[in-house]
Amino acid sequence: xxxxxxxxxxxxxxxxxxxxxxxxxxxxxxxxxxxxxxxxxxxxxxxxxxxxxxxxxxxxxxxxxxxxxxxxxxxxxxxxxxxxxxxxxxxxxxxxxxxxxxxxxxxxxxxxxxxxxxxxxxxxxxxxxxxxxxxxxxxxxxxxxxxxxxxxxxxxxxxxxxxxxxxxxxxxxxxxxxxxxxxxxxxxxxxxxxxxxxxxxxxxxxxxxxxxxxxxxxxxxxxxxxxxxxxxxxxxxxxxxxxxxxxxxxxxxxxxxxxxxxxxxxxxxxxxxxxxxxxxxxxxxxxxxxxxxxxxxxxxxxxxxxxxxxxxxxxxxxxxxxxxxxxxxxxxxxxxxxxxxxxxxxxxxxxxxxxxxxxxxxxxxxxxxxxxxxxxxxxxxxxxxxxxxxxxxxxxxxxxxxx
Amino acid sequence: xxxxxxxxxxxxxxxxxxxxxxxxxxxxxxxxxxxxxxxxxxxxxxxxxxxxxxxxxxxxxxxxxxxxxxxxxxxxxxxxxxxxxxxxxxxxxxxxxxxxxxxxxxxxxxxxxxxxxxxxxxxxxxxxxxxxxxxxxxxxxxxxxxxxxxxxxxxxxxxxxxxxxxxxxxxxxxxxxxxxxxxxxxxxxxxxxxxxxxxxxxxxxxxxxxxxxxxxxxxxxxxxxxxxxxxxxxxxxxxxxxxxxxxxxxxxxxxxxxxxxxxxxxxxx
Numbered sequence: 001x002x003x004x005x006x007x008x009x010x011x012x013x014x015x016x017x018x019x020x021x022x023x024x025x026x027x028x029x030x031x032x033x034x035x036x037x038x039x040x041x042x043x044x045x046x047x048x049x050x051x052x053x054x055x056x057x058x059x060x061x062x063x064x065x066x067x068x069x070x071x072x073x074x075x076x077x078x079x080x081x082x083x084x085x086x087x088x089x090x091x092x093x094x095x096x097x098x099x100x101x102x103x104x105x106x107x108x109x110x111x112x113x114x115x116x117x118x119x120x121x122x123x124x125x126x127x128x129x130x131x132x133x134x135x136x137x138x139x140x141x142x143x144x145x146x147x148x149x150x151x152x153x154x155x156x157x158x159x160x161x162x163x164x165x166x167x168x169x170x171x172x173x174x175x176x177x178x179x180x181x182x183x184x185x186x187x188x189x190x191x192x193x194x195x196x197x198x199x200x201x202x203x204x205x206x207x208x209x210x211x212x213x214x215x216x217x218x219x220x221x222x223x224x225x226x227x228x229x230x231x232x233x234x235x236x237x238x239x240x241x242x243x244x245x246x247x248x249x250x251x252x253x254x255x256x257x258x259x260x261x262x263x264x265x266x267x268x269x270x271x272x273x274x275x276x277x278x279x280x281x282x283x284x285x286x287x288x289x290x291x292x293x294x295x296x297x298x299x300x301x302x303x304x305x306x307x308x309x310x311x312x313x314x315x316x317x318x319x320x321x322x323x324x325x326x327x328x329x330x331x332x333x334x335x336x337x338x339x340x341x342x343x344x345x346x347x348x349x350x351x352x353x354x355x356x357x358x359x360x361x362x363x364x365x366x367x368x369x370x371x372x373x374x375x376x377x378x379x380x381x382x383x384x385x386x387x388x389x390x391x392x393x394x395x396x397x398x399x400x401x402x403x
Numbered sequence: 404x405x406x407x408x409x410x411x412x413x414x415x416x417x418x419x420x421x422x423x424x425x426x427x428x429x430x431x432x433x434x435x436x437x438x439x440x441x442x443x444x445x446x447x448x449x450x451x452x453x454x455x456x457x458x459x460x461x462x463x464x465x466x467x468x469x470x471x472x473x474x475x476x477x478x479x480x481x482x483x484x485x486x487x488x489x490x491x492x493x494x495x496x497x498x499x500x501x502x503x504x505x506x507x508x509x510x511x512x513x514x515x516x517x518x519x520x521x522x523x524x525x526x527x528x529x530x531x532x533x534x535x536x537x538x539x540x541x542x543x544x545x546x547x548x549x550x551x552x553x554x555x556x557x558x559x560x561x562x563x564x565x566x567x568x569x570x571x572x573x574x575x576x577x578x579x580x581x582x583x584x585x586x587x588x589x590x591x592x593x594x595x596x597x598x599x600x601x602x603x604x605x606x607x608x609x610x611x612x613x614x615x616x617x618x619x620x621x622x623x624x625x626x627x628x629x630x631x632x633x634x635x636x637x638x639x640x641x642x643x644x645x646x647x648x649x650x651x652x653x654x655x656x657x658x659x660x661x662x663x664x665x666x667x668x669x670x671x672x
Contacts, residue, residue: 006514300502302498308483
């Protein structure tokens with residue numbers, strides 16, 4: 001039978017006090033969940049924002065009357081929609097002064113499809129003039145998007161035969177894109193020549209996305225890159241003058257990014273404050289529990305000294321106990337928060353209505369290491385003051401306090 | 404050989420802003436194999452004197468020579484090593500560790516000090532004594548060594564043998580004190596008298612040169628008192644100096660000399 005060793009003492013002490021140990025571990029677990037979970041959410045939101053910024057290639061987006069909100073939602077993470085102009089808007093808008101590049105896109109929100117949890121946003125674009133989607137797609141797909149083909153966002157389930165079924169028609173998939181954390185993940189991209197086919201398929205299943213007469217020319221938005229020296233607002237004003245159309249919707253993607261960033265910073269700030277306050281409260285609780293436990297254990301620590309333990313040995317025993325508590329609570333907290341967050345990033349993104357992109361493996365690994373260290377250090381901080389006090393030079397006086 | 408020499412030893416405390424001497428210019432010499440008792444009313448400085456000798460309290464003045472070394476100026480690590488190897492201390496209050504079994508409580512002093520060889524070979528007392536002689540000739544502590552907890556021993560045959568030897572020594576002591584059947588119990592399962600006997604076993608674990616006992620029979624009935632006192636007498640007869648504080652008149656029959664402590668002043672009774 002094995003007997004006690006100096007190295008085994010801290011573990012023995014913890015095991016013989018299961019209630020106290022469990023209470024301390026739970027506090028550290030809660031702190032770690034708050035710290036790790038909060039940090040992971042903030043990191044993912046920031047990754048989503050960066051991803052969204054990278055996808056915002058246009059300075060100005062012209063949309064039909066009263067569709068500004070839908071267009072903004074489409075750019076962030078707010079869901080799919082269908083809207084369109086009924087006139088040749090691209091030609092009208094292109095007459096305005098200050099436009100460097102111009103392209104049209106068509107947005108069709110599909111019916112709920114087998115491929116996806118939600119409705120799919122079908123985005124028609126013109127590869128000849130496009131400057132928004134093509135550079136991004138080009139980084140992952142170097143072929144030509146043929147008529148009738150689609151490029152699928154990361155959130156689209158592509159079937160085994162490499163197709164996606166929408167409106168009862170199986171579209172061949174030319175490529176699938178990487179995750180962006182934005183609504184683009186739930187989108188499929190087709191060239192403009194395919195849009196009338198999509199409208200035709202939707203009519204066949206009894207849910208025409210766009211009236212048949214507009215199928216060839218329906219355009220949802222004009223995306224503009226302004227010339228150097230012009231502001232997006234100036235160009236919008238020029239467009240209003242050039243077209244003579246009142247009530248056009250003007251969306252400024254840069255502004256959306258700024259607004260989203262501002263919203264995100266508010267959330268991050270709240271998360272930071274919450275974690276800080278929670279940590280402080282947890283630390284106070286830990287300090288109180290450690291101090292109370294140490295008071296109970298004065299006689300025990302005096303006994304160590306009587307038997308010849310040095311002050312540093314005594315501090316070592318206490319610190320090792322707290323390190324074990326911190327490590328156990330940290331590991332449990334990280335595991336719980338990971339289970340709650342990592343598998344549900346799509347759901348979380350949808351609930352937050354903000355761009356939300358799961359951070360990379362290495363970033364998450366780094367956060368795990370930092371969170372674990374945070375938990376252990378918190379445990380040590382909570383115990384060190386008591387440890388030093390208990391290892392006072394005149395042990396006899398400590399023992400008398402314990403009597 | 405003198406194991407303990409106290410010269411002009413004084414310890415002052417402050418009470419209501421005024422200093423008073425709990426131990427007042429005490430002189431005492433205790434030789435190998437001697438058994439001394441100190442009697443006196445409570446609050447007259449007996450326990451303070453014992454704690455000064457063990458280095459748990461610092462004196463205000465005077466000197467303490469223990470095993471040939473002046474311990475007053477020693478640093479914590481050196482004093483702790485002496486407390487572990489040279490002194491066995493049975494405290495007045497119960498100081499068994501509640502998280503450890505009786506046998507682990509008794510073994511603990513032997514594992515607290517890395518490199519403690521006092522109990523390495525319990526088959527031969529002579530060998531032990533030789534080892535202690537050798538170790539006492541050298542500085543007990545190397546100040547250059549890091550003052551940290553020893554790493555957990557690797558589970559080798561040697562470690563197992565060492566653990567078995569320690570357990571054997573602890574069981575032997577528990578048998579001598581007639582509490583061997585309680586070896587695997589926890590302190591909360593013991594009576595006051597049983598705890599006291601286990602405390603004595605723990606104090607003897609490292610074969611100390613000086614055994615200090617603060618009212619070792621305080622909680623014991625007459626039969627247990629006799630067991631404990633016979634054991635302490637045997638310890639003294641084997642060469643260990645024993646210094647005991649007691650209120651128990653029955654215990655005095657076993658000692659060589661009796662001293663009285665009155666208001667911090669020690670005198671022969």
